[in-house]
Amino acid sequence: MTEQKPRNDTRETILDAAEKVVAESGARRLTIDAVVERSGISKGGVLYHFPNKSALLDGMVFRMVQSFEEKLAMAEDTARAAGEPVQPHIARAMSVKNDHQKQVAQALLAAISEEPARLEPAHRLLREVDQRFIDGSSDPVMSQIIMLALDGLHHRALLGFDVFTPDIRDAIRERLIDMTWTLHS
Amino acid sequence: MTEQKPRNDTRETILDAAEKVVAESGARRLTIDAVVERSGISKGGVLYHFPNKSALLDGMVFRMVQSFEEKLAMAEDTARAAGEPVQPHIARAMSVKNDHQKQVAQALLAAISEEPARLEPAHRLLREVDQRFIDGSSDPVMSQIIMLALDGLHHRALLGFDVFTPDIRDAIRERLIDMTWTLHS
């Protein structure tokens, strides 16, 4: 039995609240006080875990990067276990629209508004994924285009501009995954 | 003789300065005072033209949208004059990396950090361009993918994450334009 993650300690509660604030009120209003209010934890408590606002942003970005990495690692493991190329699985993992993607958007948004330099871990991750995604492709430029289109999906969510109906979104996703298969078989 | 545009009145100077502040110091530091300092115009002067910060953001977004619309209109005129489909020309116009794209990034960044609602004019524009770009395509899903990839290029510039060498960027651009031709001939 893998025990339930005891993840909902105070730290996680604070990060959850921070994301909610950004989602609900915009990156501008991501203030310590807003997080205090949204989390129900006192200012002293919040500042105990994140001694200043930069640390809070680092925490948001780090958690986002980490959970994204886990998701990709799982996708790649699945691929390898099936003896398949990893790239279509990466594409699928990147294009899923769920809470996690929202988390990505909120964290990126907060960091870029406040201190773009804090995005470095996200840049690192994107560079690595780019590399693995293009690797071994029979048409690297097309692979890069697919990766950019996947980025574009995130982009629109980030800008709060998500006009696709679920069917169109699904059609786009499946098409991108198909294309990836073609480039890696 | 078309006379030199007399565009460099105080208003434009202020908007230029605002973009420079975002580019140099991040959206967070886009303050009235920073614009005052960067533009050399006094606080009273700046607040005469933009009575509050929201008005300044509106001004940034509006100018961005307008110049983008002009650029697209020119591209479409060129296409029609040559009896060609407009979509490849739209793709070309959207993928050019220049000062204008930087302007887009700075304005978007400032608006989204501060007041996402102020992005509405940009959303409207993107919806329209999307529509025209997909219109009459022999493969609308692929057209949408191309548009998303073009978005992705902007996205990476926006996040300060622009890793492509100029040749790769050119290769991607030309490929996207080629694909667009295929879908509209």
Next chain:
DNA sequence: GTCTATATCAAGATAGAC
């Protein structure tokens, strides 16, 4: 239309009790 001076407030950060 442009300027300086100043009022007001929101937000980050610290101190110290429990």
Next chain:
DNA sequence: GTCTATCTTGATATAGAC
């Protein structure tokens, strides 16, 4: 480890002279 109270600053906005 969590809390309340308070200090300090940076930023918006106003007033009114030139």
